[in-house]
Structure formats: structure tokens, C-alpha cells
Amino acid sequence: MxxxxxxxxxxxxxxxxxxxxxxxxxxxxxxxxxxxxxxxxxxxxxxxxxxxxxxxxxxxxxxxxxxxxxxxxxxxxxxxxxxxxxxxxxxxxxxxxxxxxxxxxxxxxxxxxxxxxxxxxxxxxxxxxxxxxxxxxxxxxxxxxxxxxxxxxxxxxxxxxxxxxxxxxxxxxxxxxxxxxxxxxxxxxxxxxxxxxxxxxxxxxxxxxxxxxxxxxxxxxxxxxxxxxxxxxxxxxxxxxxxxxxxxxxxxxxxxxxxxxxxxxxxxxxxxxxxxxxxxxxxxxxxxxxxxxxATRWPGRLEYILNEPHVILDGAHNLHSAENLGRFLREEGKPSHLTLVLGILDDKPYEKMLQFLVPTADRIIFTRPKINRNLDPAVLQRASKEFTRVETTIIDDVGEAAVHAIETAPSTGTVCIAGSLYVVGEARSCILKKYIK
Missing domain, CATH: 3.40.1190.10 (Mur-like, catalytic domain)
Incomplete structure (x- = not known):
């Protein structure tokens, strides 16, 4: 062979x-x-x-x-x-x-x-x-x-x-x-x-x-x-x-x-x-x-990867983990001016996940990973209106969404990228190449 x-x-x-x-x-x-x-x-x-x-x-x-x-x-x-x-x-x-x-x-x-x-x-x-x-x-x-x-x-x-x-x-x-x-x-x-x-x-x-x-x-x-x-x-x-x-x-x-x-x-x-x-x-x-x-390390799960603004990566890829992330953002992390970058796969209970996540944000960018099981960001955007009145936008490419969120967030603010390990993986790769030498 x-x-x-x-x-x-x-x-x-x-x-x-x-x-x-x-x-x-x-x-x-x-x-x-x-x-x-x-x-x-x-x-x-x-x-x-x-x-x-x-x-x-x-x-x-x-x-x-x-x-x-x-x-x-x-x-x-x-x-x-x-x-x-x-x-x-x-x-x-x-x-x-x-x-x-x-x-x-x-x-x-x-x-x-x-x-x-x-x-x-x-x-x-x-x-x-x-x-x-x-x-x-x-x-x-x-x-x-x-x-x-x-x-x-x-x-x-x-x-x-x-x-x-x-x-x-x-x-x-x-x-x-x-x-x-x-x-x-x-x-x-x-x-x-x-x-x-x-x-x-x-x-x-x-x-x-x-x-x-x-x-x-x-x-x-x-x-x-x-x-x-x-x-x-x-x-x-x-x-x-x-x-x-x-x-x-x-x-x-x-x-x-x-x-x-x-x-x-x-x-x-x-x-x-x-x-x-x-x-x-x-x-x-x-x-x-x-x-x-x-000494334990576990990237992509409530991982603080950048400062000014703070950037948090968390897979939050199912209902239970979305609930944990929502609780962390409300009660523990308590970030100032939170931008949420969110993409979810089409086999997940996205409406219930949104219920835990979107009320924590001051601004939301919906995106989609490259995997073919991604959920149309427009579906997420429509569903989110039941839980929030903050500004929402769509940027299909995960890397572009992450960069836009980071570049437009205040230096004292926080960007949280979540909803799927595939989203986190693409965002993490982009952030490491662009911001971490």
C-alpha cells in the first residue's frame, strides 16, 4: 500500500x-x-x-x-x-x-x-x-x-x-x-x-x-x-x-x-x-x-483568549452547556458591554439555547460554521427577537464575525463566541493567527 x-x-x-x-x-x-x-x-x-x-x-x-x-x-x-x-x-x-x-x-x-x-x-x-x-x-x-x-x-x-x-x-x-x-x-x-x-x-x-x-x-x-x-x-x-x-x-x-x-x-x-x-x-x-x-488545560470551554476586549470562547453546544454559559455570564463573569457571536448546528434545540444566551448580550452577531449541519443565521436572528431587543446582525463567516466583534467592541468590553465547538474552533484559529503571535 x-x-x-x-x-x-x-x-x-x-x-x-x-x-x-x-x-x-x-x-x-x-x-x-x-x-x-x-x-x-x-x-x-x-x-x-x-x-x-x-x-x-x-x-x-x-x-x-x-x-x-x-x-x-x-x-x-x-x-x-x-x-x-x-x-x-x-x-x-x-x-x-x-x-x-x-x-x-x-x-x-x-x-x-x-x-x-x-x-x-x-x-x-x-x-x-x-x-x-x-x-x-x-x-x-x-x-x-x-x-x-x-x-x-x-x-x-x-x-x-x-x-x-x-x-x-x-x-x-x-x-x-x-x-x-x-x-x-x-x-x-x-x-x-x-x-x-x-x-x-x-x-x-x-x-x-x-x-x-x-x-x-x-x-x-x-x-x-x-x-x-x-x-x-x-x-x-x-x-x-x-x-x-x-x-x-x-x-x-x-x-x-x-x-x-x-x-x-x-x-x-x-x-x-x-x-x-x-x-x-x-x-x-x-x-x-x-x-x-x-495544570489542567481545556481550550474552547470558557477560555479567556484575549484581553482589551476580553474574548471568551465556549462551545456551549447543547442545552445544558448553554444554560451553564448563560449562568456564568449573568452571575459569575458579569462582563461589561457583552458582544455575543453565536452559531448553532441544525440538530440542536436552538430556541431553548437562545433563551439562556441572548438576554445576557448588549449586541449579537449570528454566524455559521463551515460544517454542513450549520443552522441558517437568519433563523437564529428571527428566533432571538422573542428574548431580546438588542442590535443583531449576521456575518456568515465565523472568522469575519469574530474579527468584526473584536475590532468594534470597546476595550473594556467582552466578546463571547459560542453555540458550537465548530464555531469556537474556527474562531480560535482566526484569533490565534491574527492577534496572538
Missing amino acids: EKLSYEQCLEELFALGRFGIKLELDTVAGILERLGSPEKTFNAVHIAGTNGKGSIASTVASILQTAGVTTGLYTSPHLIKFNERFIINGVQVSDDEIVDAYMAVKAVDTGERKATYFELTTTMAFYLFAQKKVQWAVIETGMGGRLDATNILNPALCLITNLSIEHTDYLGNTLEEIAAEKAGIIKQEVPVITGVSQPRALAVIKDTAQKKDAPLYTMGESFSTKAIIHSPSAPFDYQGIGLTLKDLETPLPGAHQIQNAALALAACELLSKSGPTNPRPPVITPETIRKGLL
């Missing part, structure tokens, strides 16, 4: 998007078997849920790396460059390593059905982690859990963040149905941590854990946090499963990030203990936790 260039690999991979989503595990299992089962060469933490997966995954990976463990991190989607999905010890894999992984996976994609984009990227991640001798990998599901391509793993620990209605065509129309899909990552006797709070959804997770003899640790019952001062990035206390830590800090802004940190810390507590699924635990100390927590 002729070796492809990095650009050719990405062109082939991205072209697979048109084949959509296939929720089954046989294709991934076949590829991995023909690769020599790379997923069995490292220990894994498997994370599912609606929101917070990436923040929690990056925090756990940061703490493991601080503990001296060779750590892999697999997340999706990427913001700017494809390589962002594959992080080893805090560094993206190289273009050449992407090519090698793609060529290796493509050569054994010989099953009855060709692999989808996400199935290939997942098998590439496991191949890369095996090649780089990763000891622990933190793996985020793509969608759902039970039939997600990542669920081929036999992890040392499972984590389910929180739940809201999403991807109903694939996961179900009720929280109970969605909880059943997410709970599909729970394995026999493997500990599971959850931040799910809705009683009926939590009951599904508890029932699944009980049937699998999986020890279950729930937020608010097994562990909790307490903010010392109610302000952005304020210190907080952690009352854990067996560990109490005071005056902790996370660099990720937003009150919801304290809850995400609690889930990550509970995970690290369990990882530090020997058990049937974790015979050789990493050495994670309270000091390791403090340092790893402070």
Missing part, C-alpha cells in the same frame, strides 16, 4: 463523515484484533455523559501525568487540528504519527463493513497509545456508550458525568433511555463514578451497576465539594470517598467546573487504590492532585 501524506490521510478520513454513525462494536473489534489488540496494552479510564466529559478527562490525565505516569488522552471533536484528539503526556501526536496510525488501521479495515470516521479515529488512538507505550489512557466516548466505538475497552474505572436529552435519533427520547445507553459502559466488577442527579436516570445507573456487581460512587453521596467563596475560580474544598482536601483551585472557570473537578478527583482516588481491575495503581498523592488540577 502506497504511503499517503498527512493531508491525504485527513482527506480520506473526513470523507467518511458522509457515511454517518454506526452503533455496533463488531467492526472495531475486528480491526483491533487484526492490529494485535493494542487496547489491551494500557490501563484505561472510560468516560461517558452529556457534558463535562472533556474537562474531566483532561483533569484526570493531567493528574496522572503529574504522578509520573505515561498518559494518553483521547477526546473529540478537535477544535483546530485533528491531532488534538490524541494527546500523550500533554503533547499532540505528530503528523507523521497520524499517518503511520492511519495506514496501519486502514490496512486491516477488511471486515464485512468498512469502518466509519469515528471508528477509525478510535482504533488509531488505541494503536498510537500502544506504540508510544502509554501506561494509562483516559478515553472519552463519542456518543452514547453501550455501542460507542470506545466501548470495546475493558477499563479499570468507568465514569458517567451527567445527562440531558441529546442525540434522540440514536439514544432514545427519555432520560431513562439515554441513561441506559450511557450505563452501557459499566463493566463487570469495575468501579463506576457518576454525577447524574435526576432520580429516574440515576436509578437506571444504579440498577446496571448492581447487575454488574460494579461498586458505584455518586456525587453528593459518596463525595462532594464546597465552594469557599461564590465567585469565579474560587478555591473549593473536596470531601472525598476517603480523602479530604481543602483550598483546591482549578484554572477552568465556571461553577460547573468545580463539580467536574469533584468527579475527576473521585476518579483519581479510586485509581490510587489497588483492586481486581487495578492491580498496579499509580501513586497519586494529595500534592499530585493539587499540581495536576492546576
Whole structure:
């Protein structure tokens, strides 16, 4: 097989998007078997849920790396460059390593059905982690859990963040149905941590854990946090499963990030203990936790990227995250003269998302990312009139919208770019090129 260039690999991979989503595990299992089962060469933490997966995954990976463990991190989607999905010890894999992984996976994609984009990227991640001798990998599901391509793993620990209605065509129309899909990552006797709070959804997770003899640790019952001062990035206390830590800090802004940190810390507590699924635990100390927590980075999620004016990037790509961003802008960040640059995909509950976001703004620019699932900005503009009377304009190109917002905002004002990770990715790329040398 002729070796492809990095650009050719990405062109082939991205072209697979048109084949959509296939929720089954046989294709991934076949590829991995023909690769020599790379997923069995490292220990894994498997994370599912609606929101917070990436923040929690990056925090756990940061703490493991601080503990001296060779750590892999697999997340999706990427913001700017494809390589962002594959992080080893805090560094993206190289273009050449992407090519090698793609060529290796493509050569054994010989099953009855060709692999989808996400199935290939997942098998590439496991191949890369095996090649780089990763000891622990933190793996985020793509969608759902039970039939997600990542669920081929036999992890040392499972984590389910929180739940809201999403991807109903694939996961179900009720929280109970969605909880059943997410709970599909729970394995026999493997500990599971959850931040799910809705009683009926939590009951599904508890029932699944009980049937699998999986020890279950729930937020608010097994562990909790307490903010010392109610302000952005304020210190907080952690009352854990067996560990109490005071005056902790996370660099990720937003009150919801304290809850995400609690889930990550509970995970690290369990990882530090020997058990049937974790015979050789990493050495994670309270000091390791403090340092790893402070070293966590997760771009594009309440990320302050510029000053004068302040520019905030936040994916806010579904109803729950839009609610979190709206709360942050109203109660925590409290920006002066806020310009909101907003683009949303056509499969999202945009009217309800607008309800949380547009009342916070003094000016709104509607835009659309280049992905074909973008929603017409004119639709957003019309729908926004129910919730605000401020000036609204349309600039189709995300980069142009971001630059216009920054150049016309007062130096003491704030620009928030949100509504989709694709919007944030395009805006971030433009801002880095134009304003950050």
C-alpha cells in the first residue's frame, strides 16, 4: 500500500463523515484484533455523559501525568487540528504519527463493513497509545456508550458525568433511555463514578451497576465539594470517598467546573487504590492532585483568549452547556458591554439555547460554521427577537464575525463566541493567527 501524506490521510478520513454513525462494536473489534489488540496494552479510564466529559478527562490525565505516569488522552471533536484528539503526556501526536496510525488501521479495515470516521479515529488512538507505550489512557466516548466505538475497552474505572436529552435519533427520547445507553459502559466488577442527579436516570445507573456487581460512587453521596467563596475560580474544598482536601483551585472557570473537578478527583482516588481491575495503581498523592488540577488545560470551554476586549470562547453546544454559559455570564463573569457571536448546528434545540444566551448580550452577531449541519443565521436572528431587543446582525463567516466583534467592541468590553465547538474552533484559529503571535 502506497504511503499517503498527512493531508491525504485527513482527506480520506473526513470523507467518511458522509457515511454517518454506526452503533455496533463488531467492526472495531475486528480491526483491533487484526492490529494485535493494542487496547489491551494500557490501563484505561472510560468516560461517558452529556457534558463535562472533556474537562474531566483532561483533569484526570493531567493528574496522572503529574504522578509520573505515561498518559494518553483521547477526546473529540478537535477544535483546530485533528491531532488534538490524541494527546500523550500533554503533547499532540505528530503528523507523521497520524499517518503511520492511519495506514496501519486502514490496512486491516477488511471486515464485512468498512469502518466509519469515528471508528477509525478510535482504533488509531488505541494503536498510537500502544506504540508510544502509554501506561494509562483516559478515553472519552463519542456518543452514547453501550455501542460507542470506545466501548470495546475493558477499563479499570468507568465514569458517567451527567445527562440531558441529546442525540434522540440514536439514544432514545427519555432520560431513562439515554441513561441506559450511557450505563452501557459499566463493566463487570469495575468501579463506576457518576454525577447524574435526576432520580429516574440515576436509578437506571444504579440498577446496571448492581447487575454488574460494579461498586458505584455518586456525587453528593459518596463525595462532594464546597465552594469557599461564590465567585469565579474560587478555591473549593473536596470531601472525598476517603480523602479530604481543602483550598483546591482549578484554572477552568465556571461553577460547573468545580463539580467536574469533584468527579475527576473521585476518579483519581479510586485509581490510587489497588483492586481486581487495578492491580498496579499509580501513586497519586494529595500534592499530585493539587499540581495536576492546576495544570489542567481545556481550550474552547470558557477560555479567556484575549484581553482589551476580553474574548471568551465556549462551545456551549447543547442545552445544558448553554444554560451553564448563560449562568456564568449573568452571575459569575458579569462582563461589561457583552458582544455575543453565536452559531448553532441544525440538530440542536436552538430556541431553548437562545433563551439562556441572548438576554445576557448588549449586541449579537449570528454566524455559521463551515460544517454542513450549520443552522441558517437568519433563523437564529428571527428566533432571538422573542428574548431580546438588542442590535443583531449576521456575518456568515465565523472568522469575519469574530474579527468584526473584536475590532468594534470597546476595550473594556467582552466578546463571547459560542453555540458550537465548530464555531469556537474556527474562531480560535482566526484569533490565534491574527492577534496572538
